[in-house]
Amino acid sequence: MNPLRVALAVARKDLRSEWRTRELVPALAQFIVLALLIGNFGFQIDARNANTITPGILWLALVFAGLVAFGRTFASEREQASLEAMLMTPASPVAIFAGKALAATALLVICEAVLLPALNLFFGADISGDVVAAVLLATIGMAVLGCLFAAVVARTRARELLLPLLTLPLWIPFIVAGGLAVQSAMGLPGNYQQAIGLLIDFDILFVVLTSLAARFVLDE
């Protein structure tokens, strides 16, 4: 079986089931707007300080929306025990995992498609191509890590509790580098090129490591 086709098939299945139920995306969009609301009241944002606070709110909202999204990545598989069925096919577990990660990335990108315009609308943030590039680069690494630990916690007790505890510390490199890139793209001090380089390095590192580890997390 061609691993690439397996991965695409799994991703397509996930996205199609999301398209048919339309559960997660509207909920995440609402969640993001709520996060911005809390940001507004928590920081007392006005025209003077919006510029310095918006990058922080961007990452806070994205990280927590991501956690909610990844908490659901394996939920339907778990509820219907369909993961076991998929693993019984001759398809390689790594390909199945890649498909899940691909679908999760797509969901996170949809979240960003809500978040970035909302930041512009509510806080007047300047969303340039540089900001979008930094956020998308961070999304790749965050998605593979989030998907890996979603697969881990899917089979533990207290999974809602464990997912953020495992995922957040390993997301920090992306928040550090992505935060720097977005800050400098929004006109705050920082070296954009260097931050983007770091993001690409971390993306490569975690994609390689995760593809090595996926077999041990999914395989029974």
Add this chain to the structure above:
Amino acid sequence: MSSYIKASAAAVVLMLVAGAAIFLYAPTDALQGPVQRIFYLHVSSAIAAYGCFAVVLVGGVIYLWRENLIADRFARAGALAGVVFTTVTLVMGMLWAKPIWGTFWTWDARLTSTLVLWIIYAGYLLVRRLAEPGRQAARFAAVVGIFGFIDVPIVHFSVTWWRTQHPGPIIVNDALPPEMLAAFLFTLVCTLVFAAVLIGIRYRIETLQDERETAVAPAKVVPAHQPEAVP
């Protein structure tokens, strides 16, 4: 007297001797005064924590590769000891920072990455507790331990990669007077021995726990060719 009691007694005595070296042999720092004596244990326990997490890394890799239970027990023991040593490092660092920097905590790259290290391995211990015991917990924890180790070089090189409040490497830069260096190296050796003894004892505890778990619920062996009689 069991060998474990002997080893722990030796480790405690070594630590007491190291304490004597720190307080009696090492000279008082001209600028910082007696508070600088925190340095010896602070740095030693940080290095011991790196060592413990290296045990977790190697144990995890061997476990994933060979499903070797011994490697997994060493990884468990290493994680627990490593969290203890990271805690010691953080707490002693904070006590040192208050009089010298004027604050217990500052979000400097080395402090932050050390805190992240602590959180990652505390998460490792949680995975062990929350995953289904046995193969699954061992596999999941091994993955967490391997990913978590990425933070160790980040902690170590943070002082050279970023401009930090925390001082850079002073041992390799030969910035210590010989008495201080001798006291430090002695404390380092004692702390590493202490860490090894902790891991050894913890390994024994993990072995006993594994044995108890398999003893409480013994596998019921039913030969395939001899089905149970139906009344």
